[in-house]
Amino acid sequence: MKAKAPKHSETIMTQIVFPNDTNPMGILQGGRLVHWLDTAAAICSQNHAEHICVTASIDSVKFKAPAKVGDIVTIKAKVTRAFTSSMEIFVQAWAKKVLTQKEYLINEAYFTFVAIDDNANPTQVPGLKPSTEKEKIEYQLAEERKLARLKV
Template identity: 60%
Template sequence: MTTVYKLPSDSATIKTEVVCPTDANPMGMLLGGRLVEWMDIAAAITSQTHSGRVCVTASINKVDFIAAANIGDIISIQAKVTRAFVTSMEVVVYAYSKKVLTGQKYLVSEAYFTFVALDDSGKATAVIPLKPVTQEEKTDYHEALKRKQR
């Protein structure tokens, strides 16, 4: 039987980076733009894995910078599709920072990205539906529709 949906875990992505001096401001703090770039790539990998298509960023709905990361920290970026609509997908991305010497890990940013799948001629094309499994995924799934409507 043909699968008519995919699970969030099928395309969930973890991308790891280390904060280098060229990623930081003169105070040694990770630049927000660099972090969003890394988050965008993780979300792109996730949406492309879900859809099996090349995808483009249509919007970045909301980015919260919750805490600072510093040179030398290890950044772990977790991306997951919350909902597939017709041709677009919402991807939630969390970025965590870890201090190498202590192992202390904390949330530095979260954001919602919308990606659109493209066909071979560059037009928006339909994607496979997403079936949420866990309670958190089901909540995200319902909230994603409200965010799209807003």
Template identity: 40%
Template sequence: MAGKPCINSLAVKTSHVLPPDTNNHGTLFGGKLMAYIDDVAAIAAVRHARKPVVTASTDSVDFLAPVKEGDSVCVEAFVTWTHNTSMEVFVKAVTEDLLTGDRKVCTTAFLTFVAVDDDGKPVSVSEAHPESAQEKQLHESAPERAAERKKRRGRSKEMAAAFGTAYPWNETE
């Protein structure tokens, strides 16, 4: 499969932060921003794979600055690295005070998506080819993040097995 430049998957969404989008502090709900992140990252993954995708993981979402009511938030995402059927997507969100023009990176995250066929089975994806210095930096450091994800997933499976589906206070021995 021929490789594709990372930039070809770029997806961007800008939203105006209105009162229903905010919490009691007058800032954007974190969950609302996380939904924007997943949506834009999925679009980037589909653009790269040209197949349906499913979210496999979301690495830590770091909220670096508040997004205030009246601001805009611009979420940018692109595929940084691929491995067989999976794609790592880098996401950056920038908040802008529309009255002053002050802009800040408010959030960064990495998500992993898997391309699937019509039956929901994983399918191969093309390699991602970095071109810019930032793309190369993210691409080169991606295998380390993938290894950490694999470890974290193993720990999550162990925890799920240990805790099971019953609430501990409802169990009888």
């Protein structure tokens, strides 16, 4: 299987925060945001693997700032490393105020997705070929993060 560039599967997903997505303060619910992150990461991993992929773990989820009703939320998901059947996906989300166009980071998280075959068994995925300096660093660190999360 030929290794793929992270760019190949990089996924950008946009949502708008509706009242039904929020708590009584009008702030986007954490669970709803994680659902959106999971969806973007699933699309990203499946485009890399060319297989159905399932969420194996979510870690280092950081809620850095709130998003409010009417904000536009942009989510970016990118594969940092592909192992044998699993892939680590780094997901970031930004909220933008429509009137000022001010955009700020609201969340970061690491997802692990596993590619599965027709019998729901893990199956091999293509490798990842990082090219930028940042992608190469993330690729190296992903090995340590994998070991740490499997130890828990």
